[in-house]
Amino acid sequence: MRPDIVIVMTDQQRAGLTRRSGYAVDTMPFVDGLAARGTDFRNAYTAAPACVPARTSLLTGRFPSVHQVRQNSNAQYAHFQQDLLDVLRNADYQLHFAGKPHMHRGVEDFDTYAGPYFHTQGPARNAEENAFDDWLERLDHGVADEPTPYPLETQLPYRITTDALLAIDAADPRRPGLFWVSYPEPHNPYQVPKPYFDLIRPEDVPDRRSGPEATEIKGGTYDWLRKLQQEKRPNYDHNWRRYAANYLGMLRLLDDQIRRLHEGLAGRSRPRVTIFLADHGDYVGEYGLQRKGAGLSEFLMRIPLIVTGDGLEAQQRDEPVSIVDILPTICEAVGAPIPDGVQGRSLLPLAQGADAPDEEFGSIIAEQGFGGRAYDVIERPPLHFAYDGPTFDELNTVTQSGAARMLRSGRWKLVVHADLAGELYDLDNDPAELVNLFDDDVHLAVRARLLHQLARWQARLTDDLPNGNYTPLRLPHNWRWAPRGEHHEHH
Template sequence: MNAPAAAPHIVLIMTDQQRADLSARSGFPLDTTPFLDQLASRGTDFQRGYTSSPLCVPARVSLLTGRFPSAHRVTQNSTPDAATYDRDLLDVLSEAGYHRVFAGKPHMHRGPEDFDAYRGPYFHTDGPDANPEHEAFDQWLDDLDHGVSHEPTPFPLEASLPYRIVSDAVDELAEADPTRPTFLWVSFPEPHNPYQVPEPYFSMFPPDQIPERVHGPDVARAKGGHWAWLQELIEEKRPGYDDERARYRANYCGQLRLLDDQVRRLMEHVWATLGDDVVVIMVSDHGDYVAEYGLQRKGAGMPEVLMRIPFFFSGGPVASSRRRELVSIVDVLPTVAELVGSAIPDGVTGRSLAPLLRDEDLTSTEFDDIYAERGFGGLTYGADERPPLHFPYEGRRFDELNTVTQSGRSRMLRRGDLKLIVHSDGSGELYDLAADPTEVDNRFDDPRYAGPRSELLWRMAQWMLRAQDELPRGVYTPKRAPHNWVFGEPGERGALL
């Protein structure tokens, strides 16, 4: 199938482990991403964008398939081959006649053979380049053991993974077929750990100028369960690690600016090569504690710092607006399908955001709440248990995504300023984010929140029904709503709270 005459070029920019709230456009006092903020201001900036899961591979498979992990079956980083779907983003774009280019970190169920051009794989401590300086840099990264560098990275900017990935993307664009629309996916491993950055970025945000976190390790211990288990494990393996937080936070902000400059470099070349008719999609797979709760990276729970992600569309037919609707990474596939004139594939749970990109006024309740999932299943390991892990308990090495922290199942729903999380061990959490944005005061058993809790549980049940896999197709023909929207008008049963 050939693409429509008006099919736009599409650039998907993806980062790994980027918090949504550490940019000037989100109210952060430091200007970490000036170019991305400018790009977002020229497009539709979703200020309440969420991941489907606070893990790399499940979230990335959700982006490609438009399905939540319980449907696409990938609930761990180690199981991308389990991905279950009818047609995903690459299939839709291939059928629409797109030349598909990938550069960067994959961590998904698709590989080089699924693209027309592929540069990678890059991960957090290495890339495919055989350049001796690049190999030395990669070894230096690996030796950091996903830790924090207290000195500027002793290699030039050109050795950094973002610079190399953009260079690869630029090279591949030169080979693109000018008669076909291009889909370019540039996937950066950063600002994921190890936390390091070269000059001038190392000195750009001095540690004493970084706003202090709200809560320390005492909150993780007070939360108990996986939170306490993870905090105690890291402290045991790397005593005093929390004392590094100022440098870690400064490196993180510097890495954001480095990424921003590389995205600018990328887009200047894209516009010079492909012209102005380019739709840019920017998203991250999940967030990072950035020292909140005395934790680094990710692993325990579903707090906003992990679940909310930067998410915007810009360019081409996209209107300039800042939207407050609750949207998800699963919405990327159906949105792109509508933009290129293709049908939304079977089994997709995500919703096309195309009407929102046109800045249409909405009366539907479709975007009044959002849902997400966590956990690989089984019983939930307790804070005192020490089951076998994929790394030893002794020594400095650890992985925050492990047998304990990912055990059991959790489901999350945010509606307005209320956030509900239910766990398969029978426990629950309910937070009023307006009064308690860092989710410290659990109101699940508070009688004053009994009514809202009941309504949120009802809405979560509707989302869990929606997320249930409807594949494979049989002889019956499902009824599909326009834009794949399910919830109706105000006043209907779906309009709660």
């Protein structure tokens, strides 16, 4: 019997902020319970630190430079042979979506579609929900310094969960289903009602690794983003602990809604594979920054990723994996072929407890940049600036110009830019990435090895599409660096 596939996605949730992952505050006890019962991928990475490129990578199993969606405004140009919806539709799945889309698929592609929800609005069923959405809009993506003056039931995660439960109850029990629930939180605006507002007092928020002084150390786009945010909201970082406290409260609010969702799913008698993940992270005050924007730091790139289901192991895995691995994992879970052009690797054998070939899972890459030369601080391009001041919705993306690639391999992190200096960090000794070792003579051998690994990844990610008469040689699970001699698959 083919399993139901459940995808629970949050927006801008940084890894490492739950009790199970070592954080001092118990933010997501139910999700931590899922991690304890399933496979907890502790080194999972997004493909890009922006919503639409990352979500397109999830759907297509391809990196942004290949699916060609490298910014939040061009989802309609996604390039692929088959994506997740095609695969599941061909396998006779019913398709249900509730929440924030930010993707190349729309209402007509699903059997039921509740949305679109975005960060300050969603389909409203009554005057109180309308009033809450208007209040969110007036908050201007900022930080609320008081509890939200509307009840929990008006919050977008609650409304999205309600919509998802209606779809679950109405779904055909004879057919497997995709149930994709996509929450806009904990993305800004940063607000929560009681009792979540009181989960932790600002003065009790754990210290951050680095403050505003770090942007001067890192320089470049980090320093520029800090100055842009200061220009938009003078002295905003003085309130960073309130911002962080709201963010942590939002995580607990989400956790309660995810628990509610799972209680509703229990009524389905089919086996189930559940994937919990985020599209990318949030600074949460690190470097004196909010939201996202500059760079490829671990705070933005690492995401939670938990896979649970019948026949899957309860375990923690430390291999570096990616959001692009979700599509091939689902393909293998439902017995469907992995489409041509997919660059991700199935994680199903890992979730079943199998060993991972070190060559295949010893490193991972990610991307940033929507093209062109990286903007300089003296430049004020249209869209990002209005009336000589930064527009808040866009001040983060102006620092995502140009093109960059990162590689994570063990304790090492390499970042290469098209037109800026290189970066090399020892994450064991420098988790905030403040000591750049790229030009350090002592680390020349490490740099050379990582550059070679990055070059191999770049060769691997050359697009195989469009198909021609030649037949690419594929290995099982799309593990292209698996040991020679394994059974081959032809497509």
